[in-house]
Amino acid sequence: MKSLNFSSRDIVCGALFILVGLFFAVQAYGLELGTAVRMGPGYFPFVLAGILVILGIIVIIQGTQIEHEPMGPIAWRGMLFILPAPVFFGLTVRGLGFVPSLFLTALIAAFASTKMRPGMALLLVGGLTIFSVVVFSYALGLPFRRFGPWLGQ
Amino acid sequence: MELFNNLVLGFTTAGAPWNLFFCLVGVILGTLIGVLPGIGATATIAMLLPITFQLEPVSSLIMLAGIYYGAQYGGSTTAILINMPGESSSAVTAIDGYQMARKGRAGAALAIAAIGSFFAGTVSTVLVAVFAPPLTAIALKFGSAEYFSLMIVGLVSSIALAHGSVVKALGMVVLGLLLGLVGTDIYTGTPRFNLGILELSDGLNFVALAVGVFGIAEILRNLENEHDRDVMIKKVTNLWPTKQDWKEMTAPILRGTAIGSALGILPGGGAILASFASYTVEKRMSKTPEEFGKGAVAGVAGPESANNAGAQTSFIPMLTLGIPANPVMALMIGAMIIQGIVPGPNVATEQPALFWGIIASMWIGNLMLILLNLPLIGLWVKLLTIPYYMLFPAIIAFCSIGVYSVNSNVFDLYAVAFFGLIGYVLAKLRCEPAPLLLGFVLGPLLEEHLRRAMIMSRGDATTFVTRPISLTLLLLAAAVLVVVLLPSIRKKRDEVFVED
Amino acid sequence: MRKILISLAATATFALASSTAFSQGYPERNITMVVPFAAGGPTDTVTRLVAETMSKDLGQQILVENVGGAGGTLGASQVAKAEADGYTLLLHHIGMATSATLYRKLPYDTLNAFEYVGLVTDVPMTIVSKKDFEAKDLKGLVEYVKANADKISLANAGIGAASHLCGMLFMNEIKVPLVTVPYKGTGPAMTDLLGGQVDLMCDQTTNTTKQIKGGTIKAYAVTSAKRLDALPDVPTVEEAGLPGMQVGIWHGIYAPKGTPTEVTEKLSASLQKALKDPNIIARFAELGTVPVTDAEATPAGLKSKLESEVARWKPIIEAAGQYAD
Numbered sequence: 001m002k003s004l005n006f007s008s009r010d011i012v013c014g015a016l017f018i019l020v021g022l023f024f025a026v027q028a029y030g031l032e033l034g035t036a037v038r039m040g041p042g043y044f045p046f047v048l049a050g051i052l053v054i055l056g057i058i059v060i061i062q063g064t065q066i067e068h069e070p071m072g073p074i075a076w077r078g079m080l081f082i083l084p085a086p087v088f089f090g091l092t093v094r095g096l097g098f099v100p101s102l103f104l105t106a107l108i109a110a111f112a113s114t115k116m117r118p119g120m121a122l123l124l125v126g127g128l129t130i131f132s133v134v135v136f137s138y139a140l141g142l143p144f145r146r147f148g149p150w151l152g153q
Numbered sequence: 154m155e156l157f158n159n160l161v162l163g164f165t166t167a168g169a170p171w172n173l174f175f176c177l178v179g180v181i182l183g184t185l186i187g188v189l190p191g192i193g194a195t196a197t198i199a200m201l202l203p204i205t206f207q208l209e210p211v212s213s214l215i216m217l218a219g220i221y222y223g224a225q226y227g228g229s230t231t232a233i234l235i236n237m238p239g240e241s242s243s244a245v246t247a248i249d250g251y252q253m254a255r256k257g258r259a260g261a262a263l264a265i266a267a268i269g270s271f272f273a274g275t276v277s278t279v280l281v282a283v284f285a286p287p288l289t290a291i292a293l294k295f296g297s298a299e300y301f302s303l304m305i306v307g308l309v310s311s312i313a314l315a316h317g318s319v320v321k322a323l324g325m326v327v328l329g330l331l332l333g334l335v336g337t338d339i340y341t342g343t344p345r346f347n348l349g350i351l352e353l354s355d356g357l358n359f360v361a362l363a364v365g366v367f368g369i370a371e372i373l374r375n376l377e378n379e380h381d382r383d384v385m386i387k388k389v390t391n392l393w394p395t396k397q398d399w400k401e402m403t404a405p406i407l408r409g410t411a412i413g414s415a416l417g418i419l420p421g422g423g424a425i426l427a428s429f430a431s432y433t434v435e436k437r438m439s440k441t442p443e444e445f446g447k448g449a450v451a452g453v454a455g456p457e458s459a460n461n462a463g464a465q466t467s468f469i470p471m472l473t474l475g476i477p478a479n480p481v482m483a484l485m486i487g488a489m490i491i492q493g494i495v496p497g498p499n500v501a502t503e504q505p506a507l508f509w510g511i512i513a514s515m516w517i518g519n520l521m522l523i524l525l526n527l528p529l530i531g532l533w534v535k536l537l538t539i540p541y542y543m544l545f546p547a548i549i550a551f552c553s554i555g556v557y558s559v560n561s562n563v564f565d566l567y568a569v570a571f572f573g574l575i576g577y578v579l580a581k582l583r584c585e586p587a588p589l590l591l592g593f594v595l596g597p598l599l600e601e602h603l604r605r606a607m608i609m610s611r612g613d614a615t616t617f618v619t620r621p622i623s624l625t626l627l628l629l630a631a632a633v634l635v636v637v638l639l640p641s642i643r644k645k646r647d648e649v650f651v652e653d
Numbered sequence: 654m655r656k657i658l659i660s661l662a663a664t665a666t667f668a669l670a671s672s673t674a675f676s677q678g679y680p681e682r683n684i685t686m687v688v689p690f691a692a693g694g695p696t697d698t699v700t701r702l703v704a705e706t707m708s709k710d711l712g713q714q715i716l717v718e719n720v721g722g723a724g725g726t727l728g729a730s731q732v733a734k735a736e737a738d739g740y741t742l743l744l745h746h747i748g749m750a751t752s753a754t755l756y757r758k759l760p761y762d763t764l765n766a767f768e769y770v771g772l773v774t775d776v777p778m779t780i781v782s783k784k785d786f787e788a789k790d791l792k793g794l795v796e797y798v799k800a801n802a803d804k805i806s807l808a809n810a811g812i813g814a815a816s817h818l819c820g821m822l823f824m825n826e827i828k829v830p831l832v833t834v835p836y837k838g839t840g841p842a843m844t845d846l847l848g849g850q851v852d853l854m855c856d857q858t859t860n861t862t863k864q865i866k867g868g869t870i871k872a873y874a875v876t877s878a879k880r881l882d883a884l885p886d887v888p889t890v891e892e893a894g895l896p897g898m899q900v901g902i903w904h905g906i907y908a909p910k911g912t913p914t915e916v917t918e919k920l921s922a923s924l925q926k927a928l929k930d931p932n933i934i935a936r937f938a939e940l941g942t943v944p945v946t947d948a949e950a951t952p953a954g955l956k957s958k959l960e961s962e963v964a965r966w967k968p969i970i971e972a973a974g975q976y977a978d
Contacts, residue, residue, distance in 0.1 A: 009581070009582050009583060010582075012582055013321060013324075013582040013583070013584055016578075016582070017324045017328070020328060020331070021331075024331050024346065027345070027346050028345075028346075031338075031343060031345060032341070032343070036607075036614070037607060037612035037614070038607070038612060039603075039604050039607065040341070041338035041340065041341050041343040041345055042345075044334070044599075044600040044603065044604070045331060045334050045345065045346070045600075048327055048330050048331050048334075049331065051327050052324060052327045052328060052331065055320055055323055055324040055327060056324065058320050059318070059320055059321060059324060062318070062320060072377065072581070073377045073378060074377065074581070075373045075374070075376040075377045075577070077376065078372065078373045078376035078377070079373060079574065079577070082369060082372055082373060082376070082545075082549065082573065083369070083570045083573055083574055084570065085549050085553070085570075086549065086552065086553045086556070086566040086567075086569045086570050086573075087566060087567055087570045089553040089557070089566055090553075090557070090563035090564070090565075090566030090567055091563070093557065093563065094563070102550055102553070102554070105549065105550060105553055106546045106547070106549065106550040107546075109545065109546040109549040109550070110542075110546040112372075112376055112545070113376060113541070113542035113545070115540070115542040116542050120543075121546075124543055124546060124547075125546060128546065128547050128550055129550075132550060132551075132554060135186075136200070136554055136558075140186075140200050140201065140204075141714075141716065142200060142558055142716075143561075143683075143685050143716035143717070143718040149736060199719075293844070293847055293848035293849075294848065295848070296845065296848065296850040297845075297850065337812075337977070339811050339812070339835045339836070339837055340835055341975065342755075342812035342813075342975050342976055342977045342978070344978055351723055351726070351727065351730075351760065352722065352723075352727065354722065354723040354977075354978070355721070355722045355723060470844070474843075474844065474847060474869075483691070483694070483840070487694065487697055487698055559719075560691070560719065560720060560721050560722060561718050561719065561720045561731075562720065562721075562722065562727070597837075601837065605834060605836075608806070608832060608834055609806060609834065609850065609851075611803075611832075
């Protein structure tokens with residue numbers, strides 16, 4: 001039964017290709033396809049999406065021939081703190097202003113590591129914020145508001 | 154003789170102490186800002202541009218050229234040290250450069266990049282000086298049919314970027330092509346694949362995508378098992394290339410310079426293919442192709458040289474036609490206009506001191522770059538000894554600033570997080586990000602040129618084979634395909650025989 | 654919610670505060686001027702020149718912020734939503750008027766979302782062709798185009814670009830539909846015109862003057878009322894027989910709706926001063942344009958320009974049937 005030893009990695013990867021391909025294909029089909037001579041906005045993406053689906057299928061079929069390999073640990077804590085950090089910056093940079101927004105962004109990111117202790121984090125993030133404000137806001141004069149309207153300024 | 158006089162004029166202009174000083178300041182600032190993670194050459198130049206407005210036109214442009222080289226090298230530095238390319242070209246450097254760094258050879262990788270860039274810069278500066286006008290005439294022969302065929306060559310070559318499964322790499326290229334089409338169809342104005350989000354109507358931001366799939370994904374991978382990295386740092390050995398390295402890097406640097414110089418001349422986006430093309434060639438020529446993706450010296454030396462040569466020769470269409478070949482050149486033209494110089498076919502005759510001064514300062518900028526950066530390599534490598542948990546909050550902060558500063562668009566920051574997640578998932582699935590980025594930059598160009606060529610030929614598809622340059626390129630693509638696929642087919646057959 | 658409360662409070666404070674006291678202090682800190690296009694383009698150049706000169710007069714730095722995307726509508730909608738305190742301004746070109754029709758789902762109401770500071774400049778366009786095109790003058794061009802309509806390709810720099818607008822106007826005037834070839838921006842379009850891959854284009858003097866002078870492309874007419882100092886040999890569209898082609902890429906400065914009149918008046922006065930600055934006049938001349946008159950660099954001048962241009966382009970864009978969303 002060795003031939004049925006599917007690699008979960010390749011199945012997920014192939015499925016991902018197929019899903020994304022289908023998404024683009026459906027979206028492209030809703031656009032004007034046109035002809036090969038007078039291509040519409042949907043023609044080229046529709047062809048590509050079809051190719052991606054086929055490649056996805058091949059990946060899955062090939063996956064049956066390769067030995068199973070463990071996926072390794074997943075950085076849940078990392079994802080929990082790293083991914084929201086830039087989003088937080090985006091949500092607050094205009095409202096809170098550059099200084100507090102950057103400080104909090106870096107602080108959130110800092111806690112992605114289990115090795116980070118609160119005191120250390122504050123020190124590091126504080127220094128980082130001062131450096132960034134001096135370089136980007138004062139020296140380079142980027143048009144960031146240092147403290148935003150949410151703080152009553 | 155005239156060339157000699159022109160070069161003397163150029164070096165007298167650029168060599169004036171005041172101008173040398175601004176060139177040096179430019180190189181230093183460009184390196185320092187460009188080395189911040191997530192801040193690539195375009196963002197660095199956009200940030201530093203206003204500083205140059207206060208200067209005399211010649212000094213201002215010389216300083217800007219310095220910033221440009223500094224920013225580019227700074228970008229390669231972050232690509233090598235922390236796998237964070239800020240530009241499509243340094244995405245290729247990241248592949249083997251970062252692997253070298255992981256093996257404790259960050260110093261050698263940085264030195265190889267600097268030496269390759271310097272050599273390429275020197276050769277291509279001479280090219281610009283001697284051949285600018287005739288090369289421009291050739292470049293103008295490229296219409297959409299030729300560009301389409303050129304992009305096909307690029308696409309076929311991309312298979313070599315894979316060092317795992319070829320099918321997965323192809324899938325990543327196609328995924329990249331599709332992502333590159335998100336936005337608005339330029340031919341009809343129809344919005345596509347933008348999920349109704351107005352911020353996506355000009356497409357996904359390249360920097361957000363690159364920072365996400367390379368940088369953020371790499372941080373997440375490092376956080377999986379926090380003990381791995383400490384081990385790696387202790388192994389930092391010599392800072393300089395060994396004798397063996399010198400032997401391995403010479404030919405790739407020469408080839409990279411030739412490839413980059415040729416592609417950079419094309420104003421329609423040839424330069425973006427330079428580093429990818431060089432990587433393909435090196436992997437093909439190498440006696441040990443299995444080393445590629447694991448820290449091959451040639452995989453850093455070739456693409457870095459190609460990249461710098463391409464960057465240099467892309468000044469040709471800008472200086473002789475006034476046409477920007479890439480966003481960085483668009484910024485340079487903006488700076489020139491603000492200085493009261495409108496680049497165009499007459500700049501060389503109307504303002505010879507300025508024209509030749511810029512060309513001379515290209516070489517001086519490259520020289521200063523290597524003089525400044527070789528001693529700094531020790532410092533950059535030391536950065537790696539900072540504990541990782543202290544490094545990555547800074548990386549996240551600088552990425553956020555860099556991505557935001559380009560268009561002041563908060564949506565790009567959400568895209569960073571989204572592609573960070575996607576990049577991490579893809580990494581877990583052993584899908585490599587470099588082919589994705591190549592697809593992303595090629596996608597819109599491929600479609601644009603294909604459709605434009607069809608419009609121009611009024612729907613006659615034979616246009617691709619009746620135009621000689623286009624036909625030559627297509628034949629080249631076919632040849633590359635055969636060469637690339639043959640060994641793997643043969644290998645498969647061998648495997649079959651072994652199993653038998 | 655918090656943001657809304659604070660902005661309500663802020664509005665109330667402004668309403669209560671004596672408006673003269675407010676304007677005496679203005680500006681007390683840096684002003685941000687949004688350009689809805691990427692750094693390095695012609696509009697960015699105009700903005701940086703004007704911002705630098707006005708900064709000297711106002712005694713506070715005007716920072717230029719590039720908010721590019723969606724044909725300028727992203728930057729415009731950001732300013733439309735900004736606080737109406739005079740510290741966020743917008744410098745936009747003719748696209749402000751045309752996007753009202755080109756975009757059917759704009760997040761702001763073009764005619765009611767802004768206060769006006771004034772017009773800045775009006776950049777004329779040029780009708781140009783590849784170097785070896787047969788026609789000798791505009792009349793000959795129109796005849797040739799009519800006779801060979803199926804062979805002619807007309808380039809533009811993308812939907813909503815100046816060259817797209819001018820091209821639509823051209824086809825509208827000569828009543829002949831041509832094959833249009835869109836590009837991503839002016840640079841690639843100009844490259845193909847230089848290389849003879851396309852035949853015709855109509856674009857801003859900012860992009861074409863150097864090429865025309867260098868003899869790399871052929872110019873048939875300028876779309877301004879008078880001939881340009883930079884191109885004295887090129888006739889106006891009126892002289893050449895297409896008076897309806899008079900068009901310019903005008904630039905104006907706007908502020909969010911509700912910005913106190915004292916502030917816009919003060920900015921307008923500063924703008925008028927800046928437009929007399931010899932450096933600005935010289936730089937504008939190199940770009941093939943001149944600053945507008947004092948009467949146009951006023952809130953009323955810009956308001957009437959915007960209103961008339963929205964009305965002018967609506968039927969032309971609708972006739973072409975191409976929208977940007």
